[in-house]
Each structure stands twice: as structure tokens, then as C-alpha cells.
Amino acid sequence: MGLDQYVHTLGNHMKARYGQKIHKLTIDASFTCPNRDGSLGRGGCTFCNVTSFSAEAGQGKSVALQLAEGKARRGDSKRYMAYFQAYTSTYDEYRVLKRRYEEALAVSDIVGLCVGTRPDCVPDSVLDLMAGYRAQGMELWLELGLQSAHDDTLKRINRGHGFGAYRDALTRARALGIQVCTHLIMGLPGEGPDHAFETLDRVLELGVDGLKLHPLHVVQNSTMAKQYQAGRLPLMDADIYMDTAAEMIRRTPPSVVFHRISAYARPPELIAPDWCSDKWLALNGILDRLKRDGGQGSAL
Numbered sequence: 001m002g003l004d005q006y007v008h009t010l011g012n013h014m015k016a017r018y019g020q021k022i023h024k025l026t027i028d029a030s031f032t033c034p035n036r037d038g039s040l041g042r043g044g045c046t047f048c049n050v051t052s053f054s055a056e057a058g059q060g061k062s063v064a065l066q067l068a069e070g071k072a073r074r075g076d077s078k079r080y081m082a083y084f085q086a087y088t089s090t091y092d093e094y095r096v097l098k099r100r101y102e103e104a105l106a107v108s109d110i111v112g113l114c115v116g117t118r119p120d121c122v123p124d125s126v127l128d129l130m131a132g133y134r135a136q137g138m139e140l141w142l143e144l145g146l147q148s149a150h151d152d153t154l155k156r157i158n159r160g161h162g163f164g165a166y167r168d169a170l171t172r173a174r175a176l177g178i179q180v181c182t183h184l185i186m187g188l189p190g191e192g193p194d195h196a197f198e199t200l201d202r203v204l205e206l207g208v209d210g211l212k213l214h215p216l217h218v219v220q221n222s223t224m225a226k227q228y229q230a231g232r233l234p235l236m237d238a239d240i241y242m243d244t245a246a247e248m249i250r251r252t253p254p255s256v257v258f259h260r261i262s263a264y265a266r267p268p269e270l271i272a273p274d275w276c277s278d279k280w281l282a283l284n285g286i287l288d289r290l291k292r293d294g295g296q297g298s299a300l
Helices: 010-018 063-074 094-105 124-133 153-157 163-175 195-206 223-229 238-250 280-294
Strands: 020-026 079-084 110-117 141-147 181-185 210-215 258-259 271-272
Touching: 010 020, 020 063, 063 079, 063 094, 079 094, 094 110, 094 124, 094 163, 110 124, 124 141, 124 163, 141 163, 141 210, 163 181, 163 195, 181 195, 181 238, 195 238, 210 238, 223 271, 238 280
Parallel strands: 020 079, 079 110, 110 141, 141 181, 181 210, 210 258
Antiparallel strands: none
């Protein structure tokens, strides 16, 4: 679709680094979340599908088996990254984390790890472990779910941490040479485009290596689903999302890697907005705006 001409995408970044296509293989390593297991809170963030937390029951599949199944589904790549995406993937005992990570790294065609987590769940011991993998030449991305830089918004969505926790985790990780990708959600309750631009400015000011952009969508079994069904949750229009995402890309330095610029879900999991069920709608709309107004970094 030509996105690589206007955005520094992860796919293009990895191809330049390794000389070939590198795909992420998603792993559920049976982790949970402190905002759900009672150590911090219960019920999770208001946008989460709380019944999807299958980690508590366990998937019953080893990391190696999940990687093998993922490779069989892909079939179009020879090297991969192991993506610990589900739940809070730094939230367990050190020995458990080390065992799971190294089970993935032991697979010969895995070039590294992408580890998704919360900013308040990144102890120094885990960062040191990751820095060690990085020093061995492994690709290593720590993905921090910030969502918004506004503490009132984070409180409203029951996030359980503030911007200060993100600042602390980011600073410690990058001091060790760990690449950090920050996850941002646009259209959170009480937020509009200006909030998104302010969040971006605060994140870029601290320094970041990658970004993930995501439109808010309401899914089954979430607190937001109840709010939406009660008529208390206005959602971002598709055109506003595309305008906002494109402008954020234009305001981002070309060196920052975009891991994602939109996301989608399908019914019955998706409740609203309907436009989030179309994978290509937002991507094509953002690309059209970048072609018209300029690509990544053009608004700096």
C-alpha cells in the first residue's frame, strides 16, 4: 500500500537491519495483571475484555509450541521475533520470566523479543535481564502501555498508574540501551485530538524508540461496554482518528519506528465503533492524508 514511503514502519526497519522480512509471532505465556489479580486492583482497565484473561486458566501450550504453530501459520518468513503480547509480560517471578524468554530465544530462527507490559511492572532485575539479551546481539523491544500522558484520563480508565511510572520505566530502560515502544490510545473518555498531541509531545520529549497508535474501540465484557450501552461513552469518528493519527505521524521524528498506526477488531468481540471492524479503512485513510500533507517528520 506504499506506507513505508511515508512512515518509518517496523517492517521496513527490520528488513533494513536483517536484510529480510521479520514477522512477530504472538505468545501467551500465561501471565496475568496486577490490576486484575488483586495486588493493585480488580476488574482491569475499563477498555479490557475481562473474560479474555485466559492466563489464569493457562493455555496449556509451551512457548516453543506456540512459536512452531505461529510459524506454520505465517509461512512467508524465515526469521521471527517472539512477541510476549498477552497481559503483563514482565509480571512474574524472575526465574519464570527468564525461563519463558529463553525458551523463545532458544528457537534458532528467533532474532529477539518484543515484551509488552505496564510501566509500573518493570523492575531493575528484569531490565538487566533484557539488557543482557541485547548485549548478546538479540533484537529487544520493551513495549510500554502508556495509553495517555494525562493522569486524570489514566485514573478515569482505572489504569492504576500515572505518567510518572512511565517516565521512570522509560528512563531506566533506555539507560540500559533497551529499545522502548510506547502504546498510545486515541479517543479515550474525555480526550480529543489535542490530548493526543499533548501526549505525543510529552513522550517524544522524554525520548522513545517506537510508537504504537490505536483507536479506542469497545469490546465485549468490558466496563466501557456497559458505559457505551448506557449512552455514556462517546467514541471518536473515523475521520477524526485518521486526521489525528496522520498529524501525530507528521509530528514524529523520522528516526522513531512505528510498530502500528491503527488496529481493528471484529464482531462479536467488537461492539463499537463499526469502522474499527475494517482493517484497511483507517490505514488507507491515514496514508491518503500523509500523501497529501507530508510523511513522518514533515510537520517538525
